[in-house]
Amino acid sequence: LKTFSLTILGSGAALPTAKRNPSGQFLNCNNRHILIDCGEGTQNQIRKHKLPLQRISHILISHLHGDHFFGLVGLLSTMHLLGRDKGIHIYGPPDLEQIIRMQLEIGGSRLPFSLNFYPLQKIKNQLIFEDKVIEIHSFTMKHRVDSWGFRIQEKEKERTLNAELFYGEKRSMEHIPALKKGLDVELEDGSKLLSADYTFPASKPKSYAYCSDTMYFEQILQSVLEVDYLYHEATFLHKELDRALATMHTTALQAGEIASKAKVKNLLIGHLSARYETGKELLAEAKSVFDNTFIVEDGDVFEF
Numbered sequence: 001l002k003t004f005s006l007t008i009l010g011s012g013a014a015l016p017t018a019k020r021n022p023s024g025q026f027l028n029c030n031n032r033h034i035l036i037d038c039g040e041g042t043q044n045q046i047r048k049h050k051l052p053l054q055r056i057s058h059i060l061i062s063h064l065h066g067d068h069f070f071g072l073v074g075l076l077s078t079m080h081l082l083g084r085d086k087g088i089h090i091y092g093p094p095d096l097e098q099i100i101r102m103q104l105e106i107g108g109s110r111l112p113f114s115l116n117f118y119p120l121q122k123i124k125n126q127l128i129f130e131d132k133v134i135e136i137h138s139f140t141m142k143h144r145v146d147s148w149g150f151r152i153q154e155k156e157k158e159r160t161l162n163a164e165l166f167y168g169e170k171r172s173m174e175h176i177p178a179l180k181k182g183l184d185v186e187l188e189d190g191s192k193l194l195s196a197d198y199t200f201p202a203s204k205p206k207s208y209a210y211c212s213d214t215m216y217f218e219q220i221l222q223s224v225l226e227v228d229y230l231y232h233e234a235t236f237l238h239k240e241l242d243r244a245l246a247t248m249h250t251t252a253l254q255a256g257e258i259a260s261k262a263k264v265k266n267l268l269i270g271h272l273s274a275r276y277e278t279g280k281e282l283l284a285e286a287k288s289v290f291d292n293t294f295i296v297e298d299g300d301v302f303e304f
């Protein structure tokens, strides 16, 4: 069962091109609709790809370079015009709240829905949201301004009941919750129902991590360890390492190294500099160290 659906809205770096919009991703995780970064044009991309704009409940903003958030106030304004009344939760660098509220206020807009803002903290790894099914963590990265990565993951799942066996033996339903949790149940006659007999193992929780923008930074390894999909920026080819260091970005080779060291299952590279006509060379470079690499294009969908 696929419980994650990730749509790439923007795969380019700071300079938008006809082919690549600035950063934005739409993640549906167990029917939680999460927007990650919101560069200029993000709302058009959401509509172009027929994604449910009003169902976005959480917006995560990595840092305050324009190509990661210039589309935010426009999106909020559109949500308002389309009649939204459900509140929204925005996680971003502390200064973002003031920027949003000032832009709205000066234009005289009063949102008819609540805007709940949560400033990200400079903590190596922090749980910023959880419900019964998912968790969202933020972690600090290294860029010219404060920048955060995000990890969205499912919680540990319960084991599933072997209904045929359980009901076949006419067992009492009151024991189901314990068995699903992996606990054995002692019956009044002293006999035992073993969880291992009556349930099947839980499926492994899935996870996704987003790292853009950052320079090569091994401190993030722990936060992205073994995720199913890691999106990591790969702005430059390694032959332009000087440029990558000066602008505090990552090369495709380095993105592959992070993926390899963090033992992730798949690597997605994006945030590609407009100087590259195609991503071919970047992809080949990342694949030279980490084979399961994919280069993203606007509109790509990854389901897992």
Ligand SMILES: [Zn+2]
Residues within 6 Å of the ligand: 063, 065, 143, 213
């Ligand atoms: Zn940046």
